[in-house]
Amino acid sequence: MSGKTKAPTSVLNDAYLRGVFFQLALAAGLVLLFAWLIDNTLTNLENQGKSLGFDFLVRTAGFQISQTFGTWLFDYQVGVSTYLDVYYIGIVNTFLVAILGIVAATVIGFALGIMRLSSNLIFKSFATVYIEVLRNVPLLLQLFFWYFAVLRAMPGKREKLELIPGLVGVNITGLYMPAPVPMDGFSYCVMAFVAAVLITFGVRHYARKRQEATGQTLPVFAISVGIIILLPLLVFVLNGSPLSWSIPEFKETGAILRRGYQPGAGMLLVPEMLAVWLALTLYTAAFIAEIVRAGILAVNKGQTEASYALGLRPNITLRLVVIPQALRVIIPPLTSQYLNLTKNSSLAVAIAYPELVSVFAGTALNQVGKEIEMIFMMMAVYLTFSLLTAAFMNWFNARVKLVER
Amino acid sequence: MSKTKTDNAVSFVRTEEAPLLPPPATQAGMIGWLYQNIFASMSDFTSIGAALKSLMVAFLTVVIVYALAMQIVGLVDFAILSAVWSDPEGVKREACWTVEQGGKLPVGWHAACWPFISAKAKFILYGAYPNEALWRVNLTYAVGLIGLVWALTPVLPYRKYVGVALLTLYPVMAVVLLTGGGFGLSAASVGVYTIIGLALISIGRLARARRFGVAAADLSGVFGILGWGFVIFAALLVVLGVDFNLEKVDTRDWGGLLITLVVAITGIVASLPLGILLALGRRSQMPVARFLSTVFIEFWRGVPLITVLFMASVMLPLFMPEGVNFDMLLRALIGVTLFSAAYMAEVVRGGLQAIDMGQYEGADAVGLSYWQSMRLIILPQALTHVIPGIVNTFIGLFKDTSLVSIVGIFDLLGAAQSTLADPAWSTPVQGITGYLVVATIFFIFCFGMSRYSIYMENKLNRGRAH
Numbered sequence: 001m002s003g004k005t006k007a008p009t010s011v012l013n014d015a016y017l018r019g020v021f022f023q024l025a026l027a028a029g030l031v032l033l034f035a036w037l038i039d040n041t042l043t044n045l046e047n048q049g050k051s052l053g054f055d056f057l058v059r060t061a062g063f064q065i066s067q068t069f070g071t072w073l074f075d076y077q078v079g080v081s082t083y084l085d086v087y088y089i090g091i092v093n094t095f096l097v098a099i100l101g102i103v104a105a106t107v108i109g110f111a112l113g114i115m116r117l118s119s120n121l122i123f124k125s126f127a128t129v130y131i132e133v134l135r136n137v138p139l140l141l142q143l144f145f146w147y148f149a150v151l152r153a154m155p156g157k158r159e160k161l162e163l164i165p166g167l168v169g170v171n172i173t174g175l176y177m178p179a180p181v182p183m184d185g186f187s188y189c190v191m192a193f194v195a196a197v198l199i200t201f202g203v204r205h206y207a208r209k210r211q212e213a214t215g216q217t218l219p220v221f222a223i224s225v226g227i228i229i230l231l232p233l234l235v236f237v238l239n240g241s242p243l244s245w246s247i248p249e250f251k252e253t254g255a256i257l258r259r260g261y262q263p264g265a266g267m268l269l270v271p272e273m274l275a276v277w278l279a280l281t282l283y284t285a286a287f288i289a290e291i292v293r294a295g296i297l298a299v300n301k302g303q304t305e306a307s308y309a310l311g312l313r314p315n316i317t318l319r320l321v322v323i324p325q326a327l328r329v330i331i332p333p334l335t336s337q338y339l340n341l342t343k344n345s346s347l348a349v350a351i352a353y354p355e356l357v358s359v360f361a362g363t364a365l366n367q368v369g370k371e372i373e374m375i376f377m378m379m380a381v382y383l384t385f386s387l388l389t390a391a392f393m394n395w396f397n398a399r400v401k402l403v404e405r
Numbered sequence: 406m407s408k409t410k411t412d413n414a415v416s417f418v419r420t421e422e423a424p425l426l427p428p429p430a431t432q433a434g435m436i437g438w439l440y441q442n443i444f445a446s447m448s449d450f451t452s453i454g455a456a457l458k459s460l461m462v463a464f465l466t467v468v469i470v471y472a473l474a475m476q477i478v479g480l481v482d483f484a485i486l487s488a489v490w491s492d493p494e495g496v497k498r499e500a501c502w503t504v505e506q507g508g509k510l511p512v513g514w515h516a517a518c519w520p521f522i523s524a525k526a527k528f529i530l531y532g533a534y535p536n537e538a539l540w541r542v543n544l545t546y547a548v549g550l551i552g553l554v555w556a557l558t559p560v561l562p563y564r565k566y567v568g569v570a571l572l573t574l575y576p577v578m579a580v581v582l583l584t585g586g587g588f589g590l591s592a593a594s595v596g597v598y599t600i601i602g603l604a605l606i607s608i609g610r611l612a613r614a615r616r617f618g619v620a621a622a623d624l625s626g627v628f629g630i631l632g633w634g635f636v637i638f639a640a641l642l643v644v645l646g647v648d649f650n651l652e653k654v655d656t657r658d659w660g661g662l663l664i665t666l667v668v669a670i671t672g673i674v675a676s677l678p679l680g681i682l683l684a685l686g687r688r689s690q691m692p693v694a695r696f697l698s699t700v701f702i703e704f705w706r707g708v709p710l711i712t713v714l715f716m717a718s719v720m721l722p723l724f725m726p727e728g729v730n731f732d733m734l735l736r737a738l739i740g741v742t743l744f745s746a747a748y749m750a751e752v753v754r755g756g757l758q759a760i761d762m763g764q765y766e767g768a769d770a771v772g773l774s775y776w777q778s779m780r781l782i783i784l785p786q787a788l789t790h791v792i793p794g795i796v797n798t799f800i801g802l803f804k805d806t807s808l809v810s811i812v813g814i815f816d817l818l819g820a821a822q823s824t825l826a827d828p829a830w831s832t833p834v835q836g837i838t839g840y841l842v843v844a845t846i847f848f849i850f851c852f853g854m855s856r857y858s859i860y861m862e863n864k865l866n867r868g869r870a871h
Contacts (some may be wrong), residue, residue, distance in 0.1 A: 019565060019690065019691050020695070022817070023691050023692070024689065026692075026693055026694060026697065027693050030697065037724045038724050040723070040725055041723045041724055043726075043727065044722075044723045044727070045723065047727070063715035118444070118446065119441075119444070119446050119578060120443055120446040120447075120462065120466060121442035121443050122443060122466045122469050122470055122473075123446075123465070123466070123469065125473075126469045126472075128475055129473070133848065135851075136804075136847065136848045136851035136852045136855070137613060137804075137844045137847050137848055137851075138804040138805070138807040138816060138818065139804070139846055140807040140808060140810070140811075141807060141818055141843055141847065142820070142842060144822060145837075145840050147843075148825070148836050149836045149837045152836075153833065153836075158772050159636060215787055322628060341708065343708070343709035343710075344709065346711040346712065347708040347709075347711060347725060347808070347811075349711060349811060350810075350811050355710055357715070361712070361715055365719075371719045371720055371723065371802070372720060372723070375712065375716050375719065376721060377695055378712055378715075379708045379716075382707060382708045382709060383704065384706040385707075385709060386703075386706065386707035386708075387703070387707060391704075394421065
């Protein structure tokens, strides 16, 4: 197509050569740009007397991190733990709040999405109002609201607001609730639980075989639930109930500074974490509700009618015909909402919940001053997670894709 | 069968029409409406399961009605009925104190403190922008609003020109008005750029006339575009350089709604073309362009905006040569724009993928160049397809502007949050009042955008149905 043709076009109009030229120019421009940026950066670092390198990670961190799951998991101690520990704590706290948020947002979102499609006007309007208000107000504002206007307005340190008398209470220092304390023999219960889960897989397999052979079905769901609850419970009772509860302890008398909830008793959820969790859950639930609604609406009414015509009952129609098709539409955007929720957990930096951005790119960065390395490490976590999710989605989409003739 | 008339002393054949019965109570009127919309979902008692479900729905309905009513009554009471509206004595925070706290309001009072908002209104809307220069911000708003309404109202004439002016002249005007302009004028550089530009334009003209041979004729367009670029750049330098005798306002003094609008509008206007370019790059036949676009898009989409803003505020100064000092607002603008361009690119790519292959082939068949076919055939269709997605990205961007407060720029939320720290107005209700105002402003903008998008979508769909 190039030079050999007799056509009166010049070399300049040759599409292939043009393409090569543009791409070379693009690549060269980019290389030059990066070279310039890197050169600037190195010069600037030299002028500031800094060097590149990750040796700061083994240095010990000299600042306090508020008590959270991450600090508990890595046994964080000022002056003993390293910056690498701080990094891990940030990652753990990020994913902890993300997972809690994803679970809660999914439940609330599905409920709202179905409510919005209800024929009951009250349900519909409640869901609509909820979704429209929460979707159109910035997440950061909602976070501030929950943290500063709600949780900071809780009773002071020496008082409490009891949600369940004696067991669950809240004040400005956080939410206190009983903590399970496993004792000797509890591991058998865990093993029994794992065994029960494995058995349900067996039951499911057997039920399918049986249905294929005889056409008769088993109530798989009821049997599975029964096994999963009863087997560990049986082991638990036979072992002499090897689990005790650490109940939050509240003192109203004694030295004034010792009054209030006692440290070490019960489980404490710090208000920062509660606020992040509430805000992320409620905000994302509004988006999930819209996705669920769209997914259900996307299933053609003919599918339901055809299923009825075959004699399937409504709940079986829902379970075997409507939901599988709706999920095909729902799951891809749902996954991206999960990803958004995880990324949005970085907003917690605004109220100092010790997640990755706050504790590593905030506090630790101020102490160490290794901007490039630390921001790179922080971004690497989010990027890895995003790309893994994207890879999963590609795999999933390929699996559930409509097989067309 | 064949009965005679006389057999039937009493005839069962109607001789007059039956009287019209009123429709069943469940189908018409107020009761019918209520039944269909509320009670139908809880009136099935044909089986135990259905009865349980009906009872549960009924119970939940009552709970929701109660909760909604409490919320609405609570909000109205908080914002209007019980609220403190004025502070005639000028006692500031004491106007919103209960007796317990040393004020005059009854114990247990909990409602909005509007004098606090009116005292802080200027800061929440404009930040520390000097009072005597506020007319410049308002003028910028007014011109922008008139232009926007004009460009978006389908019945008005010259909408296209207004739109173009809004995208080209208006930003320059806004920069001059908001900052005060007068960035310093170098007559030499303006002269050099103008001369280079004019020279390039003339070369382009001559090339088109085939003075330099056939090959160069193909490049005439490139020369022309470059030349005009230089001339326009020179003109821009003049406008930005001339001192209009306006007071200079540093961007550090900007704040509140002004920052929110500047960041959001710049991000929206800049991210759309950038996003379109990236989307075209990702679908391009050229492997290098495709690879680079993909990497760019996936990188920005894979990290949270906060990290981008951190990077912009901490790392951007390191990337620049000695002495180049970016304004903090500009850094945030760059970060926000690149970030939303990546999201925009994916939305536009969705539209491009929805276009039938025949359209691409048709454009090729009539001999259009790549850019012509994109501009005239593909993009108009693709962008129309994805208007909801584009507007959703805009809404997301508008809400995300609130994150700039984390890197120390006082946007609407940041300004409101910082007013809460003022001890002169320290009351327990100040926080909720402030958040209520900010939430309302954000809601109006975002909800408005989403309604406009639905309206446009319906309008365009109606056009397509013909």
